[in-house]
Amino acid sequence: MSDVTLVSKAGKKKASIGKARRAGLPNWLYGWVLPVIVLALWEAASALGLVSDSALPAPSKIAKAFWQLALTGALADHVTSSAIRAGGGFLLGGATGLLLGIFTGLGKWAEKTLDPTIQMLRTVPLLTLIPLFILWFGVGEFSKVLLIALGSFFPLYFHTHLGVRSADRKLYEVTRILQYSKLHLLTKLIIPAALPNILLGIRLSVGASWLLLAVAEMMGASAGVGYMIQDARVYAQTDIVFVGIILFALVGKLSDSVVRLVEKRCLRWNNSYKG
Incomplete structure (x- = not known):
């Protein structure tokens, strides 16, 4: 042949x-x-009657409850309240984590002074702080946003600090030869080198904000998806509980997909990126 x-x-x-x-x-x-x-x-x-409707409603009944809540406008109100809380907490905690991560990543003195304390606080379960938050700030919006911000802070801080510290030392030598200013060094080398880690930290922070939102809204809210779940539990409305769980899953997945899309567009130049 x-x-x-x-x-x-x-x-x-x-x-x-x-x-x-x-x-x-x-x-x-x-x-x-x-x-x-x-x-x-x-x-x-x-x-076939193999499962109880009170414990595990059929998907068709959950869809019906979802549709009824959407028609009355209650669903949109709850989602809007939750999105505002989660967004506010994420912006507050994420911005703080980003700035502190860059600060401790750049300076050895800042790393030695601040990083050990931050790493120690990171190991404290956030749910144990809820009683303190209630005692200090009450059950208003500020305590809820602050709890979400605290959960969003640590992932972004940790990955930003790691990204800044892992920048290639040879590139620093090149910037010294080219006599880069500190501003150019930050914008042209440090942030681009740390960007994959920063975006990964953003994804984790967004996920943490939605997880803590459910907890925050169950401790005294009057609106929100978490409040809707808690209220439905009191009245044994299992189908509405499932509606709330599905909403958390859908919105969480949507926000994660948006961040992944930003990752793909911002990291096209990085040949090692596999996202």
């Missing part, structure tokens, strides 16, 4: 594989296969 024939057969084989791949599901649909199967089995189990 000649080489030309072998090459021709190999080409046909690759073409057939490519057609088979194109004939399959789009990549974005593969993530929905397992949830759809679980929902179908769940609905079937509810229809």
Whole structure:
């Protein structure tokens, strides 16, 4: 068999594989296969009476509750209140973590003085601080935003500090030869080198803000998704509890996807980025 024939057969084989791949599901649909199967089995189990509606309502009933809350406008009000709290806490904690991470990453004195204390505070479970927050700040909006900010602070601080400290020393030598000013050194070397770590810290901080939002809204809020879940628990409205859980999952996933999109656009220059 000649080489030309072998090459021709190999080409046909690759073409057939490519057609088979194109004939399959789009990549974005593969993530929905397992949830759809679980929902179908769940609905079937509810229809056959294998599970109790009071403990585990059927997906159709949860969807009905979701639709009713959306029609009355209560759903939009709760989501808006939660988004404002989570966004405010994330901006406060994230900005503080970013600035302190850069500050301790750049200066040895700042790292020796501040970083050990911050690392020690990072190990304290945030839920243990709730009684203190209530005693000091009450159960108003400030205590909730501050709790979310504290949870958002540590991931961004840690990864920013790590990114600044891990910048290539050879690049520092190049900037000295080119006589970069401190401002140019910060904007042209340090921040771009630390950007992958900073964006990873932002993703983790966004996730932490939504996790702590649920806790914060269960300690005395009058609106929000966490409050909706707590209120539904009191009245044994399990379907609404599931609506709140699904909302947290959807909004959390959406915010994480937005940050990942920013990562891909900001790190196109980085050949080692695999996000």
